[in-house]
Amino acid sequence: MEKKPGEAERPISDGLPKTQPLTASQLRQNAAAKRMLRRLVQADNPPTAPLSIVDRLTGSPYANPMIQVPGVDTSARKTMDFALRLAESMFRYGAGALEVETSIIAVTAALGLSNIEVDITNQSVNINYAPQDQTPISLLRVVRSWTNNYAGLAKVHQLVTDIVAGGVGRDEAARRLDEIVRSPKPFPRWMVTVAFAVFSAMFVGVIGGGLGASAVAFASNLLISLLARKLGRWRTPDFFITAACSFVVTIIALLLWRFGSPVGVQIAPAIVVVGGILLLLPTGRLVSSVQDAINGFPVTAAGRFLSTLLTFGALVAGIAVAFVVGDRIGMEPIDVTETFPPAYPLWAQVIMVAIAVVAIGVTEQTNWKLLLPTAGVGVIGHLVLISAEALDIGTRFSPALAAIVIGLLARIVALKMGAPQLVVAVPAGLILLPGLTIFRSMYVLTIEESEILLGAGGMLSAGAIVFGVAGGIVLGDTLARPFTKGLASNERRRARRR
Structure with missing residues (x-):
């Protein structure tokens, strides 16, 4: 059968219903539906991926600490020693384990150690620092005495807040912690x-x-x-x-x-x-x-x-x-x-x-x-x-x-x-x-x-x-x-x- 001039060529029908091309709006809706389905069936992180230690600060007063030291601190041992002394003081004054842990994480992160691990077991605090391609450091401190000193605990809390805010360096923080530990109690x-x-x-x-x-x-x-x-x-x-x-x-x-x-x-x-x-x-x-x-x-x-x-x-x-x-x-x-x-x-x-x-x-x-x-x-x-x-x-x-x-x-x-x-x-x-x-x-x-x-x-x-x-x-x-x-x-x- 000859085709008339100006007549478009018709495709040979295979018996299936003809589909209309999707509009831009329909394409966007399909993409959004696929993303929502992916969120429902897939976790944000792979199941075996470790959580960032700094995520433990969410919901605490020390969330999003200001990092004072770019990169890895070359004197990591001094930072860890200070964090352990801080934790020991908080435990002695009656702080809970979560407060001690978040304080350690916040202080070490603010002072440049963001990939540490903290383990608190009853009377002991263990901090492990294992940067890539460097010798790991692990320190342990045992708390053997307690005392009634809520004023000292409040001062330590304020010190951690100042460190996280970026206004106090490690040397100044160590000096202030010494003053807190040595200062007399408020009441005779x-x-x-x-x-x-x-x-x-x-x-x-x-x-x-x-x-x-x-x-x-x-x-x-x-x-x-x-x-x-x-x-x-x-x-x-x-x-x-x-x-x-x-x-x-x-x-x-x-x-x-x-x-x-x-x-x-x-x-x-x-x-x-x-x-x-x-x-x-x-x-x-x-x-x-x-x-x-x-x-x-x-x-x-x-x-x-x-x-x-x-x-x-x-x-x-x-x-x-x-x-x-x-x-x-x-x-x-x-x-x-x-x-x-x-x-x-x-x-x-x-x-x-x-x-x-x-x-x-x-x-x-x-x-x-x-x-x-x-x-x-x-x-x-x-x-x-x-x-x-x-x-x-x-x-x-x-x-x-x-x-x-x-x-x-x-x-x-x-x-x-x-x-x-x-x-x-x-x-x-x-x-x-x-x-x-x-x-x-x-x-x-x-x-x-x-x-x-x-x-x-x-x-x-x-x-x-x-x-x-x-x-x-x-x-x-x-x-x-x-x-x-x-x-x-x-x-x-x-x-x-x-």
Whole structure:
């Protein structure tokens, strides 16, 4: 068949439907769909690729450190020595493993060592530096002593912030760290002893004790403070120091119950004992151990948990021995179900809580500038606890809810004041611990043997509250992180201006 002039040549049909060419818009849509599908089925990095160590700084106050040394630092050993001394100081002052690790990574990265490895195991810190085609360096430091020095911990936190901001070199940082380690604590020893007793007196008033109970708690805590100091000079293990202190404060309360108090008013032993044992509880260590467990440091958390349980066991042992002695001298049975109505109005309780938190801050050697903000956080936590109990949320969940609020506010306040969260959270959260439950459970376990299951249940309930408070503080810290990125950057901008 001949083709007419001007007629286009038709392709021979193969019986398949004809397809129209895709438009530019359809091509872009197909490409976007392929990219989305690729993201769903393929990871950003190969599964076996190692993560960058600097990625551990995400979410911390030290994210995106300013690198001060281009390339590999030729004096890497000096930088690693400084980082280990920094880590040792933080551990001694009570910092958690995650805070120590992020501080080491931030400092070494800012000083030119970006490909180090950090391993923290309970009391030891190991740093390994293995640059390509160079001899690797591995250093280990073991921390063998601890001390109450939250002011020193805040200063170390500020030093790390200044280094990350690029305003402090290694030599200057080493000099400042020496000053921090050698500087005296903010408060003298006699003031710490008095603050220990003041906290006990104020807390006794908060939980329902009158002036007489507060006076007895004040005197007994002065005595156990002096006893602990004397036993410490004799190098007595902490377990026996804690047991001796809990025994003394309990036997004093039982003797006053048996023979009468000097003020002429019979004082319930539970009130006095609670005020005495609360500061003996290892609250800071417990919060750090829970934080380490949640943040992926199981060995460090296990070591701190064991130390915490030993201290808790020492408290229980001291109370139990005092009960046995009291029973042998003819102590009258105690009504452990007795409740204590508020002895003061709410406004007076708020003032006493504030004074008690300030006293805790003094015993922990907190910087004096942080005392009032910490007291404010503690008062808010106490009001949340009262509100939760009024709403009948439960005796276990109410302290945990208040601890979440304390943990959240503590991170915001601490970063604003240039300190780590632990410095504010631990003193503010101590008022949430169940001292009365511990006392009642130990009495039932030791004296009323027929009710041993009731006593064991009470101890489990007290343990649940203690761990709930610690976990709530850590959860509050985590919830506050999205709201504190700006505070961290502001802190670094202030450091650059200095």
